[in-house]
Amino acid sequence: MKLVVFGANSPTGRLVTAMAMTAGHTVTAVTRRPADFPFCDHRVQTAAADVMDADAVDWVTGGHDAVVSVIGVPPSVRPVTVCSQATYNIVKAMIGHGMRRLLCVASADLDAADLSPAGLLRQRAIRPLVLASGSAVQRDVRRMENIVRESGLDWTLLRPGRLVAGSEVSDYRMTARPVPRPLTFRTDIAHALVREVTHGAYLGETVYVSSPK
Ligand SMILES: NC(=O)c1ccc[n+]([C@@H]2O[C@H](COP(=O)([O-])OP(=O)(O)OC[C@H]3O[C@@H](n4cnc5c(N)ncnc54)[C@H](OP(=O)(O)O)[C@@H]3O)[C@@H](O)[C@H]2O)c1
Numbered sequence: 233m234k235l236v237v238f239g240a241n242s243p244t245g246r247l248v249t250a251m252a253m254t255a256g257h258t259v260t261a262v263t264r265r266p267a268d269f270p271f272c273d274h275r276v277q278t279a280a281a282d283v284m285d286a287d288a289v290d291w292v293t294g295g296h297d298a299v300v301s302v303i304g305v306p307p308s309v310r311p312v313t314v315c316s317q318a319t320y321n322i323v324k325a326m327i328g329h330g331m332r333r334l335l336c337v338a339s340a341d342l343d344a345a346d347l348s349p350a351g352l353l354r355q356r357a358i359r360p361l362v363l364a365s366g367s368a369v370q371r372d373v374r375r376m377e378n379i380v381r382e383s384g385l386d387w388t389l390l391r392p393g394r395l396v397a398g399s400e401v402s403d404y405r406m407t408a409r410p411v412p413r414p415l416t417f418r419t420d421i422a423h424a425l426v427r428e429v430t431h432g433a434y435l436g437e438t439v440y441v442s443s444p445k
Pocket of ligand 1: 239337340
């Protein structure tokens with residue numbers, strides 16, 4: 233398949249790119265930093281684009297069979313819109329180009345966070361900046377998930393736990409329900425994305441991906 237990977241130059245995106253090539257796919261790797269992208273292979277081409285730029289997203293998306301997004305942002309105390317705006321732009325481009333298959337990485341944190349008034353009050357008293365920054369990103373990822381679910385596309389949302397380096401693919405689990413305090417090897421979430429884009433076992437589903445502890 234011809235894949236376009238947004239966030240391809242992230243630690244996870246690089247693994248997705250490598251595993252997709254090994255699986256026989258070709259990859260258009262989207263990054264704002266093409267000079268830093270480490271792959272030089274006939275199966276991968278690099279595209280410089282900012283995902284907040286709808287025209288640029290439209291331009292790089294056309295002509296592919298599927299989209300994989302591992303767009304992410306660091307914690308911020310300011311309002312965050314990158315994941316939702318990027319995904320809006322991607323969905324719009326896909327519909328315009330008649331494309332169907334979309335896989336996005338979200339986060340198991342969305343369930344772990346206690347966003348009830350009592351939980352927010354408790355955390356606010358303890359770690360005000362951490363709360364403000366974490367919840368801003370979480371709110372944006374929730375908006376992203378809603379855009380994906382309402383897109384009408386053949387979507388899959390993958391929710392990893394805290395990402396940690398992994399040297400190889402483990403015996404990871406994909407489940408409909410979260411596991412307590414999950415962690416996920418980057419090799420595992422990358423493998424899950426490439427496997428899912430190939431097999432489509434979780435169309436229209438939100439799936440937790442967790443590695444053994
Ligand atoms: N880290 C964790 O513990 C954790 C936990 C759960 C879920 N996740 C999710 O897992 C995914 C991968 O995480 P990661 O830690 O490997 O990567 P990451 O450090 O979050 O990097 C994400 C990528 O997003 C891209 N990006 C951000 N803003 C962009 C923009 N305006 N235009 C174009 N690209 C933009 C960056 O690309 P360029 O800088 O190359 O342009 C970057 O490579 C993310 O979706 C993250 O939210 C992470």
